[in-house]
Amino acid sequence: MTTGLPQPITSSALEGVGEVTIYEVGPRDGLQNEKAVVPTEVKAEFVRRLVAAGLRTVETTSFVSPRWVPQLADAGELLTDLGDLGRGRTRPVLVPNEKGLDRALEHGVGAVAIFGSATESFAQRNLGRSLAESVQMFAPVVRRSLDADLWVRAYVSMCFGDPWEGPVPVTQVADACESLMDLGCHQLSLGDTIGTGTAGHVEALLSELDRRGIGVERIGVHFHDTYGQALANTLTALRAGVRVVDASTGGLGGCPYAKSATGNLATEDLLWALRGLGIETGVDLEALVETSVWMADQLGRPAPSRVVRALSGTS
């Protein structure tokens, strides 16, 4: 039995979507949320395979304190191992603060991502300061990054729902986005960190951002599948003009067997939809599935991605 790949048929709602950039977050967001600590050489091999499969933008690691994220304590060693493959404007690394930026600059990175919040509750809990204080903390990080000619992305967490505050008003999210873009960031990534967002909410937020002059060309979307909405929300964002989508190969970081599943959209599940719609990404789906099977073996558990499970016969 063979199902082959989906038959490419354009949707009337997505006509004219020539190309979509997949912003791969597996090595950073994925591995950061896995219980297992993966050896540096396995991480490097993972990144090499992702790039070989055609993924053009890969966030490789995070220069966060090893006390907070022991999974990525080897950020420096990984970049040394990767050499030129880990540099340039399409290999961002996450930097939580100036100290992280210092380490990243020492390793010659060409792009960084900062990690902001749309809500006070999450800013207090994740960053230990108010929203306003967090923007103050990011200001020198972004300024120094721009001075060093780096590409800068700003993640915005809790853009739809917040575990302490419930649904987050789009005006509040847009305020947070504006503050970060005013620092000079090149791209925003709108994060549905707890996965509660739905299609109309996605449109409403994009529309509010557009009204404030933050157009879709500067926006990426980052959906989690905790409530099963990630792909539907992604297609909604594409319909609204967004062309950058965050995804995690294999669905890493979204283990279906763990209560704490963050539920990253699996790159393969996104690719299945895009190939079916005839939308170009330049990525080899089969190579990615092979990579996820290999990585699942390293992690000792099946990949959460449905496409990986279906195509590889793992369960």
Place this chain on the structure above:
Amino acid sequence: MTTGLPQPITSSALEGVGEVTIYEVGPRDGLQNEKAVVPTEVKAEFVRRLVAAGLRTVETTSFVSPRWVPQLADAGELLTDLGDLGRGRTRPVLVPNEKGLDRALEHGVGAVAIFGSATESFAQRNLGRSLAESVQMFAPVVRRSLDADLWVRAYVSMCFGDPWEGPVPVTQVADACESLMDLGCHQLSLGDTIGTGTAGHVEALLSELDRRGIGVERIGVHFHDTYGQALANTLTALRAGVRVVDASTGGLGGCPYAKSATGNLATEDLLWALRGLGIETGVDLEALVETSVWMADQLGRPAPSRVVRALSGTS
């Protein structure tokens, strides 16, 4: 921590979708594909809970041969147990052939569903005859059902991909749909049995059916999540005018831990999207989640539904 329910915000693409009918298939399609054989009284309680939660259309069971589907061998006992709750035009039962119809009529059902195919390969393997012969077999089933004033639905399997034939041309699917509708059926259910369909393909099939005079008011959609596309495809169908969506409470029949996962769209995950979009269904999501937690306990494994896992804290 509480996430609450999603904030209702209409999508511009789904404006005017006043109400959607969820066609609940858990007791039949779901339990038929579960390994465990559930006691009749548990099935009856399941149906009672689904109806109490506000699900208006519930397919209760199948009068298929117990040799083929031992899980539903108690179809008659279940209907006896349910009494009036199992009768009427919103409690269909599946009947594979005239023998099944005879048994269903003995139990006073008010609605039946037949199970056709869009491909020769599946007709041969599932029905043991050609497509043309299968339509001949269904003809007296539908005629006698209409004579008895029953409501009749026709499932069409393999409407997008077929495990032996690959992608199925929309003209071929439309031919099969026409043959079944020509028998006099009231409603078609377009089944993506192996889950490979994508959004543009859904639109193309609905458009071809419309061209042949089978309008969206006579169509239900039945998507499987094997490749993660079920909800995105469902929203695409709603955008095209479809107002009947098949779903299985808890995601029953789509066990994520089994290789043979059929991956039914979970009713709760669909409801999350519809509630977020402000679309009315009349269903109490919390009551459904409670029911799925209870049923998971009966089956001895967690519910595949992502919403159930997220809201109940099960993993």
